[in-house]
Amino acid sequence: MSAMAPVSFDGKVVLVTGAGGGLGRAYALAFSERGAFVVVNDLGGNIKGEGKGSSAADKVVEEIRAKGGKAVANYDSVEEGEKIIQSTLDAFGKIDILINNAGILRDRSFGRTSDLDWDLIHRVHLRGSFKITRAAWNHMKNQKFGRIIMTASAAGIYGNFGQGNYSAAKLGLLGLSNTLAIEGLKYNIHCNTIAPTAGSRMTQTVMPQDLLDSLKPEYVAPLVLWLCHESCQENGSLFEVGAGWIGKLRWERTLGAILRQKNQPMTPEAVRDNWERICNFENATKPQSTKDSIDILYEVLTKLDAEQEVSSNPTNGILPTSSSGIDPAQAIGQKITAPGMYSYTNLQPILYALGVGMTTKDPKHLMFLFEGHEKFSCLPTFGVIPAQFVIFGGGFASVPGLNLDFTRVLHGEQYLELYKPLPTSGQLKSEATIADVLDKGSGAVIIVDVYTYNGGDLICYNQFTLFVVGAGGFGGKRTSDKAKVTMNPPSRAPDAVMNDITSADQAALYRLSGDWNPLHIDPNFAALGGFKQPILHGLCSFGFAVRHVLKQYANDDVTKFQAMKARFAKPVIPGQTLQTEMWKEGNRIHIQMKVKETSDVVLAGAYVDLKNTADESTTNNVGKQEGELQSDLVFREISRRIKDVGKELVKKVNAVFQWDITKDGKTAAQWTIDLKNGSGELYKEEARNQADTVFTVSDEDFMKVALGNLNPQKAFFAGKLKVKGNIMLSQKLEMILKDYAKL
Numbered sequence: 001m002s003a004m005a006p007v008s009f010d011g012k013v014v015l016v017t018g019a020g021g022g023l024g025r026a027y028a029l030a031f032s033e034r035g036a037f038v039v040v041n042d043l044g045g046n047i048k049g050e051g052k053g054s055s056a057a058d059k060v061v062e063e064i065r066a067k068g069g070k071a072v073a074n075y076d077s078v079e080e081g082e083k084i085i086q087s088t089l090d091a092f093g094k095i096d097i098l099i100n101n102a103g104i105l106r107d108r109s110f111g112r113t114s115d116l117d118w119d120l121i122h123r124v125h126l127r128g129s130f131k132i133t134r135a136a137w138n139h140m141k142n143q144k145f146g147r148i149i150m151t152a153s154a155a156g157i158y159g160n161f162g163q164g165n166y167s168a169a170k171l172g173l174l175g176l177s178n179t180l181a182i183e184g185l186k187y188n189i190h191c192n193t194i195a196p197t198a199g200s201r202m203t204q205t206v207m208p209q210d211l212l213d214s215l216k217p218e219y220v221a222p223l224v225l226w227l228c229h230e231s232c233q234e235n236g237s238l239f240e241v242g243a244g245w246i247g248k249l250r251w252e253r254t255l256g257a258i259l260r261q262k263n264q265p266m267t268p269e270a271v272r273d274n275w276e277r278i279c280n281f282e283n284a285t286k287p288q289s290t291k292d293s294i295d296i297l298y299e300v301l302t303k304l305d306a307e308q309e310v311s312s313n314p315t316n317g318i319l320p321t322s323s324s325g326i327d328p329a330q331a332i333g334q335k336i337t338a339p340g341m342y343s344y345t346n347l348q349p350i351l352y353a354l355g356v357g358m359t360t361k362d363p364k365h366l367m368f369l370f371e372g373h374e375k376f377s378c379l380p381t382f383g384v385i386p387a388q389f390v391i392f393g394g395g396f397a398s399v400p401g402l403n404l405d406f407t408r409v410l411h412g413e414q415y416l417e418l419y420k421p422l423p424t425s426g427q428l429k430s431e432a433t434i435a436d437v438l439d440k441g442s443g444a445v446i447i448v449d450v451y452t453y454n455g456g457d458l459i460c461y462n463q464f465t466l467f468v469v470g471a472g473g474f475g476g477k478r479t480s481d482k483a484k485v486t487m488n489p490p491s492r493a494p495d496a497v498m499n500d501i502t503s504a505d506q507a508a509l510y511r512l513s514g515d516w517n518p519l520h521i522d523p524n525f526a527a528l529g530g531f532k533q534p535i536l537h538g539l540c541s542f543g544f545a546v547r548h549v550l551k552q553y554a555n556d557d558v559t560k561f562q563a564m565k566a567r568f569a570k571p572v573i574p575g576q577t578l579q580t581e582m583w584k585e586g587n588r589i590h591i592q593m594k595v596k597e598t599s600d601v602v603l604a605g606a607y608v609d610l611k612n613t614a615d616e617s618t619t620n621n622v623g624k625q626e627g628e629l630q631s632d633l634v635f636r637e638i639s640r641r642i643k644d645v646g647k648e649l650v651k652k653v654n655a656v657f658q659w660d661i662t663k664d665g666k667t668a669a670q671w672t673i674d675l676k677n678g679s680g681e682l683y684k685e686e687a688r689n690q691a692d693t694v695f696t697v698s699d700e701d702f703m704k705v706a707l708g709n710l711n712p713q714k715a716f717f718a719g720k721l722k723v724k725g726n727i728m729l730s731q732k733l734e735m736i737l738k739d740y741a742k743l
Contacts, residue, residue: 010035018102020056026217032069078128146189181236197242330401355510356543413465439476486605493703538568566606
């Protein structure tokens with residue numbers, strides 16, 4: 001739809017509740033005028049919810065038909081949602097748009113509110129909207145389209161004398177709407193909430209007549225129509241509207257204060273003494289989701305843990321310093337002086353590809369390693385290189401308000417978004433800006449936005465999140481709405497897992513792409529940082545992760561990459577195995593990368609967004625080897641544990657366990673855990689000695705048990721886990737499987 005095209009609803013079916021007058025009538029008429037088929041629902045009762053009749057709905061239907069529109073009337077209570085939706089389907093065959101508008105009033109001061117006053121209001125407003133929306137929900141899901149409006153009120157947002165019942169129900173509708181917006185998003189169902197002010201039977205009791213006369217329902221309808229249009233992407237929002245004015249509302253939260261300290265009680269006196277800080281809205285944040293609510297608690301715990309760690313074990317030779325070097329007011333918005341253009345030939349993309357694990361052993365990798373290949377391409381994550389060239393080109397030192405000790409700067413998180421495929425050679429110009437500066441107490445966080453251009457075309461965007469140890473405490477804000485946030489993976493077994501062994505020279509090879517930090521090659525410098533040996537670059541692991549996702553879900557097609565975000569959690573030693581766990585959720589692939597040998601998470605809260613959802617490989621193809629099962633990962637971990645403490649386990653367990661792992665109803669693998677003979681061992685075949693206990697379970701259910709998502713006893717009684725032999729010995733397996741979910 002072009003910017004100048006009229007907003008049309010041709011062929012759409014709209015249901016408006018409480019449409020016999022006021023706002024509902026205005027909505028019904030407006031939708032009809034724009035080509036929609038309208039169901040006019042109205043019970044026909046009075047403002048208190050008493051009585052019923054058909055005349056109100058019939059009059060509106062007559063108005064619509066007189067103007068050439070198509071409409072039918074419905075006289076059911078909104079509590080009979082299924083009946084109303086069925087009548088809509090009977091009339092027009094589908095339901096596209098639902099306007100929850102019906103309502104009544106039973107105003108009483110709180111002390112005089114009866115159970116009936118309370119229940120009637122909630123039944124009509126909250127329960128009624130729930131019932132009719134639930135009835136429409138699956139129809140909207142199946143057709144992959146739906147638009148829903150919930151009608152709240154200023155009384156629900158701010159409260160109003162004599163309307164406790166009404167305000168509680170209206171705010172409840174906002175909460176319902178917010179949840180529907182989240183659940184419906186992947187089905188193209190959008191849900192928004194309006195708090196309208198207009199002249200109607202409902203507002204006669206709370207507004208003077210002269211004001212009512214100046215407010216028309218027709219001043220509200222345009223917002224409702226736009227929010228319900230297929231081209232409107234607004235979702236999960238709240239709007240106040242009336243008299244021709246529209247405003248969007250959002251939550252605001254103070255920076256608050258942390259009152260708890262390690263091993264010290266938190267007291268009411270501490271709350272009292274910090275009350276002004278707790279309530280100070282200067283530099284307030286604007287949370288938008290439950291994740292934002294949880295994140296602040298996570299930050300508090302992280303800060304406390306960091307303070308404890310620094311006080312008990314000041315690692316890396318880094319000690320807290322004065323916060324006087326940080327001044328957000330000066331720094332935010334400042335551009336970093338760029339060292340000029342990033343010029344490169346075919347050599348740099350090839351070096352980069354080798355640096356992130358590409359090898360001539362894989363014929364598909366030649367398109368990234370051989371400039372003469374017909375599909376010679378840049379890996380998408382090469383986009384971090386020109387951006388990093390600006391970040392670490394020396395311009396940081398001249399930024400006002402950032403007097404930093406660069407030996408204390410850690411790379412915390414990275415976001416990369418690609419707008420066009422990267423050229424395999426050329427000149428790229430990057431512009432870097434200090435987007436925000438945060439005070440984390442134990443340190444400062446500096447968020448840097450970098451936009452990279454190829455000629456006049458914006459080609460990619462990077463966001464670097466840098467943590468400056470010991471530079472906090474300057475009184476700045478703790479969160480930023482400019483930050484690209486990490487996302488936790490789903491709470492289920494990974495859909496796919498891929499392993500890559502890094503070479504002993506991986507860091508030495510990757511640094512040729514431009515990150516010359518001696519931490520990654522000089523043992524003496526690494527020792528000064530508290531490391532036993534040089535570590536791998538975080539951005540090198542970043543590149544490995546994207547390679548794995550593209551291989552698993554995009555057949556190595558770099559054009560399908562859109563974006564990646566990751567937090568760098570722990571270091572990797574060159575030579576260790578990188579293990580990428582992947583969960584597919586539509587276009588988004590959640591990932592978690594671990595060091596296979598230690599099970600340490602190295603990339604956390606990470607995800608890759610692809611440009612389409614088509615699977616180029618089966619999501620059940622877990623691991624690098626074709627046909628590998630998810631359970632193989634667990635048995636390899638068990639093997640490692642047996643090698644570490646096998647003798648102790650043999651003494652404690654003294655049993656042989658055989659596992660028959662099934663897939664699609666057939667035995668796909670057999671594993672034996674021998675903790676009776678010698679120092680113990682694990683092997684992939686039927687038990688060589690008599691098994692004391694034999695377990696039969698599907699690959700999927702085995703992972704659920706191992707990850708703690710399925711209780712073994714419940715699995716047994718549900719028939720998902722079959723056991724032969726000495727069932728009591730199975731309890732001893734906990735010693736082997738314990739804490740696998742934390743790996």
